[in-house]
Amino acid sequence: MTVQQSDRDTDTATGEVDEPDRRDQILEAANECFAQLGIQRTSVQDVARQAAVSRGTVYRYFADRTVLISAAIEWGAQRFYQQVALAMEGKTTLAEQVGAMAETHAAILIDHRTRNRLMSEDAELIRHMIADGDAAVRRATAFLMPYVADARARGEVGAGVDILAASEWLARIVYSFYTVREAQSFDINDPKTVRRYVENFAVNGLR
Numbered sequence: 001m002t003v004q005q006s007d008r009d010t011d012t013a014t015g016e017v018d019e020p021d022r023r024d025q026i027l028e029a030a031n032e033c034f035a036q037l038g039i040q041r042t043s044v045q046d047v048a049r050q051a052a053v054s055r056g057t058v059y060r061y062f063a064d065r066t067v068l069i070s071a072a073i074e075w076g077a078q079r080f081y082q083q084v085a086l087a088m089e090g091k092t093t094l095a096e097q098v099g100a101m102a103e104t105h106a107a108i109l110i111d112h113r114t115r116n117r118l119m120s121e122d123a124e125l126i127r128h129m130i131a132d133g134d135a136a137v138r139r140a141t142a143f144l145m146p147y148v149a150d151a152r153a154r155g156e157v158g159a160g161v162d163i164l165a166a167s168e169w170l171a172r173i174v175y176s177f178y179t180v181r182e183a184q185s186f187d188i189n190d191p192k193t194v195r196r197y198v199e200n201f202a203v204n205g206l207r
Contacts, residue, residue: 023061026051030072031079039069077136080108081143094151094206098144098170099199105174106191133175140171148206157206166206173202 029051033042044065048055062068087100144167151157157166182188186197 022053022057024075026053026058026061026068027072027075030068031076034072034076042069044068077139080104081139083108084143088147093203094147094156095199095203097147098174098202099195101144102174102177102198102202103191103195105177106188106194109177110189110191136178137168137171137175140174141168144170151203151206157203161206169205170202173198 026047030042030047033046033050037046044055044058047068048058051058058068062071084101084104087104088097091097091100141164145163148157148161148163148167148170152159152161152163152166177188177194180188183197187193
């Protein structure tokens with residue numbers, strides 16, 4: 001009997017009941033473990049403990065650790081865009097909206113670096129970030145397209161500007177902050193400074 005199958009049998013014996021939000025509970029716990037331990041040191045048992053469920057429950061939702069990690073990263077990305085959408089509320093121009101996105105992004109990165117040095121020490125996280133790069137840019141592009149379309153309708157960007165291309169341009173700018181630790185003309189460790197930098201320059205090329 002494999003370890004996973006044994007866990008499933010034990011889980012059934014404990015009488016745990018699936019709940020609609022159990023999957024999200026596990027994914028939230030996984031992201032908290034990533035923050036505390038880094039992906040490389042996070043085990044399925046760690047996630048189960050953090051979520052207050054058995055390891056068998058985790059395996060009922062996720063076939064193995066690799067699937068769990070990928071799902072947790074995707075779940076974390078969705079939470080990120082929820083935060084970004086809230087930060088963008090009330091901003092009246094595309095420059096302000098993308099600036100708010102960049103500020104939120106920078107604050108999250110700084111939190112990770114301060115709490116656990118993940119960006120420099122977790123090789124597994126770096127591998128996932130590189131592998132997920134194309135998907136991350138696609139997600140950010142899709143998220144930004146309605147904002148760019150509205151900005152074009154308001155005349156903030158050129159009437160002939162392609163919405164998809166413009167959204168991808170902005171997405172790549174924001175995503176680039178993942179890959180660097182220093183900047184020459186602004187303080188990358190100050191989210192408000194990052195916001196002002198993006199507000200001043202990112203949208204200019206779309207006019």
